[in-house]
Amino acid sequence: MADHSLGTPEQLRDPDFTPPLWKAVPLGIQHVLAMFVSNVTPAIIVAGAAGFGFGSNSPDFPELLYLIQMSMLFAGVATLLQTITIGPIGARLPIVQGTSFAFLPIMIPLVAGKGVDALAALFGGVIIGGIFHALLGTFIGKIRFALPPLVTGLVVTMIGLALVKTGIQYAAGGVPAIGTPEYGSLLNWSAAALVVIVTLGLKFFARGMLSVSAVLIGLVVGYVYSIMIGMLSVEQIAGSWSNAATFALPQPFKYGFEFSAAAIIGFCLMAFVSAVETVGDVSGITKGGADREATDKEIQGATYADGLGTAIAGFFGGFPNTSFSQNVGLIAMTGVMSRHVVTIGAIFLIICGFIPKVGGVIRTVPIEVLGGGVIVMFGMVVASGISMLSDVAWNRRNMVIFAISLSIGLGLQLEPGALQYLSDTPRILMTSGLLPAAFIAIVLNLILPEELADEATDEVSGGLAGQGKGSLPRSDRV
Template sequence: MSKADSSIGTPAQLRDPNYFPGMAQAVPLGIQHVLAMFVSNVTPAIIVAGAAGFGFGSNSADFPSLIYMIQMSMLFAGIATLFQTIGFGPVGARLPIVQGTSFAFIPIMIPLVAGKGVDGMGVLMCGVIAGGLFHTLLAPFIGRFRFALPPLVTGLVVTMIGLALLKVGIQYAAGGVPAIGKPEYGSLQNWSVAIIVIVSTYGLKFFAKGILSSAAVLVGLIIGYIVAYFLGMVNLDNVSRAADFAMPVPFKFGFEFSFAAVIGFCLMGVISAIETVGDVTGITKGGAGREATEAEIKGATYADGLGTMISGFFGALPNTSFSQNVGLIAMTGVMSRHVATIGAIFLIICGFIPKVGAVISSIPIEVLGGGVIVMFGMVVSAGASMLSEVKWNKRNMMIFALAISIGLGLQLEPGALQHLPATAKILLSSGLLPAAFIAIILNLVLPEEAADEEKA
């Protein structure tokens, strides 16, 4: 269902968030929402677990923790989506907003857990809970911050997020994090599988229609998985060992206070909140042809923050509204929040079944690499699209130049910060926070009049 169908409802009905098109139409539309976001939703958990040391390629007894994190990514994406679509009190926009695990926090999370194994995850959960609480408290005031985050700043931040992840995509496609004594790293077989995923994804995206097109990355991964299976690259041992049903465990990874985690997650919470405002506006414009109301923006921000905070109590990562689903609403023309609710229920069911997480964990890292190369590249492209709205005068060019030079430079050479305290080192080595800080401050301080001096 790639565009509005008159058999689903009248144009007025399709623009109404409260309209229900009937189960025969709502179920496939809801599943289409899940397919569009599924891979992006579980990938951050895989990346963070890998950085901590219990992800792909590890022989650790803690490997089941990866399955648990994937499971929680699905469960709490579904729960947070219900916060948005059904809502309660001031929480929720009552719009077809689909929530999922956020990529934006990954550059902050990796330095916090790098090489620490499962024992290091308690620090991360401290950040998730604190960041979610701070995000929730922003809801009544979020509109007032928008002036400080024009496309120059938001585009830079999104671009930096993508650039921070590109290395991970290449490493995965080549066979995982390079290690001494791993001659198969970068082998022709590894790259061939990743390239098959990329080619399949692009072929489906541009030459297929409907669900095959909107879920091109997922279908591309399935094709790559099949090829990898026949090449003997798939290990299904964890699937047989995984339970048929499991409940989430409060404080699964414990809780350890970290000032760096709290500050980093709170600062990124501001960026995530602004991203949610943009997604809400995109949904109302694309689906209903109107601006979002103040109540919808506040409700969406409340749901975003509350969903993240609750996720942290059960060992899940921060979530946010998913932009790919915003585009899907514009494409299908169906604004019904009940459609997104059905998708959320499907995610919740999957979240209670560890075998689903085990199947996902059986995907060879080379296969996943092909998918994330596309996804991370699209993050950079999204940032470039935002930056295209910037008036590139001398003032804005100099702001961008300094912010990206320092941000990307510190990210590439974290050793330059070795004499700083541990907290400052973690916050600055992400590159994302210093770049955002520099861009925001300079944008507020440097006079706009200076931008026109070049014309004199």
């Protein structure tokens, strides 16, 4: 419900309108709270996959802080590109940018167990992929036909399915703890479960900022609980705070630059998915906030900013950025379309990005507590994909496309050893599961004739084909 005390209905639908500052600042911070956990989580996951030590005395501790710092800083920079714009770059809309979960199935195999040395190739891929993503803005409208809900829904579902295992591992004690006696202990699960319970309670029974910030508050409650049960000590928190600098600037090419075919191909292919996601978010903002369709100029500018923001982040050790869908819902809920409100949130993120001590505090969140949060977040990614798939007409043709793409993609992800004789580049790309599933779905969607849509489907649906939604199988079948 829009708060008309902020301005007239016409003003609230105007991206160039600025509400009174005393209201604009908390609205901007509210946008940051809605996306903050999701924004820094990929950095922690990639660091964990690379084998970084998470203790404040670990030699990898400064690197982890830096990755968290860059996630905040360049989410803010990319958001400013969208709200303030530079020439054709940016949509001049209240679009909040943040680190994308979509690229995690590509990034995790690239760095798995390789430590800091793997980051040069990863960020090389981020830079090249970001430039490619920006180029998509010149013809994004012309390639949307190749990515209908069947394809995008499958890809988003696969992203979530690729990540849910990580959520469970974190809740049980984290990847380094696998095989140890404490892994999967009741104590570990109690912290994760508390986060899930608090998050769900606030999301469904609270209103306003409490509901919007449900995951963040759930993590705070879990954090306090972990201190109470001795999972985290005050001394550890103090050590992380004191070992982190008060102020630090980003360093260009901190981890070097390396051309990796697997990284470049993976990031460029995922750029298609991210670009389409941004198109959907821009359309959602203009429809929910201003009750109109997005213009071609807005969609093009948003895609340019998406890609350029990612490329700039890669130069300094930041991860790919994309528009955040949760903030689209927040605009529809508040009814405030002002891009200047989101600019305030972006400035807040940038300030946090220059203060490593913020990252130091985030780093102390126990992996089990974070696991509770990511279980909710990754589950929502799967649910979002299924929601997209609900728009698909489930005829024989589409069922075959979905079945084959999912079977091969998910199968390769679950059994990477099946491709052990491939060289590194194709093996990394194929065992992500995501890229083969997306490729197969796109190709089959383009080449399979539409006539298949009207044919019987018994051979692929166990005799339940052709039924209307919610109907029972016909009784005249033998």
